[in-house]
Amino acid sequence: MVSIATLIDVSVPLLTFSLMVAVGMDLTTDDFRRVRQTPAVIVTGLVGPLLLLPPIAVGLAWLFAPPPAVAGSLLLIAACPIGGISNTYSYLARASTALSVALTGLSCLIAGVTMPVLGRVFGALFPDVVVGAPPAATFLVQLLLMLTLPIALGMWVRQRHAAWALRVQPTVQRLTFMGVGLVLALIVLDDPRAFLSDLSSMVTLAVAFVLCSSAAGWLTAAAVTADPRDRFTIAVEFGTRNLGVAMAVAVTLLGRVEFARFAYAYFLTEMPIMLLAATWFRQRHALLAPAAESLTAPE
Numbered sequence: 001m002v003s004i005a006t007l008i009d010v011s012v013p014l015l016t017f018s019l020m021v022a023v024g025m026d027l028t029t030d031d032f033r034r035v036r037q038t039p040a041v042i043v044t045g046l047v048g049p050l051l052l053l054p055p056i057a058v059g060l061a062w063l064f065a066p067p068p069a070v071a072g073s074l075l076l077i078a079a080c081p082i083g084g085i086s087n088t089y090s091y092l093a094r095a096s097t098a099l100s101v102a103l104t105g106l107s108c109l110i111a112g113v114t115m116p117v118l119g120r121v122f123g124a125l126f127p128d129v130v131v132g133a134p135p136a137a138t139f140l141v142q143l144l145l146m147l148t149l150p151i152a153l154g155m156w157v158r159q160r161h162a163a164w165a166l167r168v169q170p171t172v173q174r175l176t177f178m179g180v181g182l183v184l185a186l187i188v189l190d191d192p193r194a195f196l197s198d199l200s201s202m203v204t205l206a207v208a209f210v211l212c213s214s215a216a217g218w219l220t221a222a223a224v225t226a227d228p229r230d231r232f233t234i235a236v237e238f239g240t241r242n243l244g245v246a247m248a249v250a251v252t253l254l255g256r257v258e259f260a261r262f263a264y265a266y267f268l269t270e271m272p273i274m275l276l277a278a279t280w281f282r283q284r285h286a287l288l289a290p291a292a293e294s295l296t297a298p299e
Helices: 004-025 028-039 041-066 068-079 086-093 097-125 136-160 164-192 193-196 199-221 228-239 245-251 257-296
Strands: none
Touching: 004 041, 004 097, 004 136, 004 164, 028 097, 041 068, 041 097, 041 199, 041 228, 068 097, 068 199, 068 245, 086 097, 086 228, 086 257, 097 136, 097 228, 097 245, 136 164, 136 193, 136 245, 164 245, 199 228, 199 257, 228 257, 245 257
């Protein structure tokens, strides 16, 4: 019988490749054109998390002093690109979904370079927690192959076979998200006692990180745009991390399955918070829109 560990080792790389291909199939030249049209908003959504999430994660790790595996997991989550499910949150909130798609794709595209850099910083700050990482050059090449190559493949498919890509991309995305959930469940089942013993500290950290990072995103966006839809989208992008990438790096590159357990707790925490926020924003925006229209309507 195939062991759970073997299933995890085999499925994680395949799942990550499929997830990144789906991200690439969602990217178009219009997304890159947006960089020139709204550079301040795009730069805020891309660079802001790289500058603000690591200090937030480090501060929470020092404040809560969780077990080393949980602290390492939090740092890994903070270094990951934006998660694709953020597009769903923005869509449900009736916020800037196109902006969310562009930021998600571009964030994953540059993650092959940004994650090794942040990994070196975290390794210097927490040498007892961030251990087992390959040399920086090896880590960079591995991440480029794991992230950038399949995204480029997805973009090529979208460019050459646009109609087919548009038709199958939602199905690929749904199947991949389901696969991520299944593998996260397998990671928990691999050692349920360890997961349950750290559950309280993981949930506490996850709630604190989601709220702090989303608040940082909203405040940062407020400095560059007056559009509440863009502000909400950037706040969601800050708080939503790519758990598939986190899982792949933890299991495949670092060999630390225990790091991936936090991804499951983070997902279970992030989703209800973001869904509640999306519902609140959608209802609030629906109430404010008629009032704004009545103020601008001619007498």
